[in-house]
Amino acid sequence: MSKDVKISKGANIKLKGVADKLHTNTFIPTEIVLKPSDFPTLTPKLSVKVGDKVKAGTALFFNKEIEKMLFTSPISGEVTDIVRGEKRKILEVKVKADAETQYESFVKADPSTLSKEDIIANLLKSGVWPFIRQRPYDVIANPSDTPKAIHITALDTNPLAPDYGFIAHGKDAVFQAGLNALTKLTSGKVHLNVNGNENADSVYANAKNVQINKISGPHPAGNVGVQIHHIDPINKGEVVWTLKSLDVLVIGKLFKEGKFDATRSVAVVGSKVKKPAYVKTVLGANINAIIKDNVEEGGRYISGNPLTGTQISENGHLGFYDYQLTVLPEGGNNQFFGWMAPGFDKFSLSGTFFSKLMPNKEYDLNTNMNGEERNFVVTGEYEKVFPFDIYPVQLIKSILVNDIEAMENLGIYEVAPEDFALCEYACTSKTPAQHYVREGLNMLKKEMA
């Protein structure tokens, strides 16, 4: 049983600076940072204070609402700083790395022999649990739920995205161990959604105990929300858990080796990167060593991809879920009669630029807004790049007026902010669509609690 899904609505944004498929370097970070802001709606409570020694897998903070959900240090070392913002909100927990990483030990066993409760306990205790996310709300999964299915996306169609097949290649045993753990957590199926545009990497093609679905088409085909919508849509009251295939490797490692191994491959990409390629580093690593001598001046650093990533400084740190570090030229220059320029160098989903005549061109886009925010005027734009049977503009408007019934009816439980990223890109009125959807989801989660 498998499904072939062809996505027709959407668009690939072709940017300069795609990563070559090779690992150029390994960067052992000197410090790491865990940011509670990577986890929407989370209220963190600290478990450490400045000066504490931690191992990889020692809890740094936990979830105030579900106290057994721990967020653990990816490396061993000393807690050097806890950065707080307004109202003493915790922004960053900083850990200075030891020369050699010491690991906390967790249950090491074949997950097929463990009970569901043991698996969940092991995941929660080790800090691996937050990799499992849920729809609705696009937040960390609630361990007391039983999801109707688990969806794993094995492709990323975002601009300059890393190749999940390349990163996971050869790690079949670890991946399968991760899948075996996940199959115990759901009453339904585990879906592994692989790239249908090309032959999926053997690590995915050979996966067992899961339903393998082939997804083809342009971005946002790689978004797990799109895949769920076309394979087995979520209705009101149902819960589905989602992961990236790379996160399954972390789960597999936990059960194979009994430790929280946060080392990961990260694609360093973008037109400002001299040699775009993959590097090996650790979750939350400081990027200044990675970018040293490999980027040009005047770039913006983004942990994640250009559509959904987070802006960080050159001394910033990689995010919890990010396998990509993007460096794009920073904008900020005024464009003389920019609204009338022929625009050979601008990529537009509308037909108003001559660049439309060059469909295979790779663009060097900067971070300019290319206009100012306006009321909604143009219609039909979002629908072209939104492969859901949902009316995106109407949904956003229902969020703006706080109409909960309309939000539910219009399908807010099926979407995540990332699904609106391409709409936001295309929007003539420069509407911050992802921000609105996030607000709507947060509001609804609070309301339903």
Add this chain to the structure above:
Amino acid sequence: MKALDDIMQKLKPKADGKFPLAYTVWDGMYTFLFVPGHTNHKGVHIRDGIDLKRTMVMVIFALIPALFFGIYNVGHQHFLAIGDVVTGDHVCTLFWDKFIFGAIKVLPIIIVSYGVGLGVEFIFAALNKHAIQEGFLVSGMLIPLVLPVDVPLWMVAVATIFAVVIGKEVFGGTGMNIVNVALTARAFLFFAYPTKMSGDEVWVNTSLEEGQKIVDGFSGATPLAKAVEGGQEALINMNASVMESFIGFIPGSIGETSTLAIGLGALLLLLTGIASWRIMLSTFVGGYVMAMLFNLWGANPFMELTPLHQLVIGGFAFGAVFMATDPVTGSQTNTGKYIYGFFIGFFAIMIRVFNPAYPEGVMLAILFMNIMAPLIDHYVVSANIKRRLKRVSVNA
């Protein structure tokens, strides 16, 4: 360009200073010269090149063929009326004279429309403390093109003020209006000053200089008015066969006569994807279907007029291409756009044929469907909701 940027920055008034209007005007000018270099901070880091200014400017580009043809035709009709050119001689004699005469008549209307409309926009932007929104760039050009050439300038000014204030600003400005702004202006004039907006007197400028006189048998009526009286035959007698009406050397509102010139604009709008092909297509289909039904009925000569002929006379093409496709006042869902467009075409021909007092049914049809568009969308969206709810019961 750096120098110009510096000069503009020097002139910049304070946003919260004594004269908020001064800042609004400066901001409007500045963002016209330069797309400001704001960068993205939340959400996406890269953005599509398109913005609202570019969208609106594309529509203005699309209006240029109709505008130039309109200007020329104003001159042509004038010289035809005073006998300086003979019927059928479209371009050989007095080419530049026609053009210049037309420009002298049309440009003041455009200047008044833009001047008054933008003035109102600036005042409202200053009062509401927001940036100038670009909607009026297009409305300001549409208003002159749907008016007869002999309309007094003060009427243009009054109608523009009415349309911008009552049609748009009271609802919250660009993007919030319910009915099409340019059509609001036209409808206002049509009902407030009917003698200047209908009849046989206003479509052709017949101002005479010394020694000039109007040719015998001149009527000045539009093809629509003639068709009401005598159908196909009357149209052919006044040199408004299908082909001639399509090319457009016929009396009528300034920009509406040439379906050919409008077609060029439509091509640009469709290639750039600015206007909805769904609305445009379904409007023409709706008009064609209604005209065909009238053909079957055939109670009077106007009903017997061929569908194609119905579509090339009057403002039908102009309305379908430039007015019905207004994204703000039209239907917003793709399915709704088919329904919305179809009924515009359908009602336009129906009003035109059934009610000779309102020969221009397109205006009323579009205004009516503007009001109906949210209702159409409501049902389309409800159907979507029901369909998605059904998924649950299918699964269960």
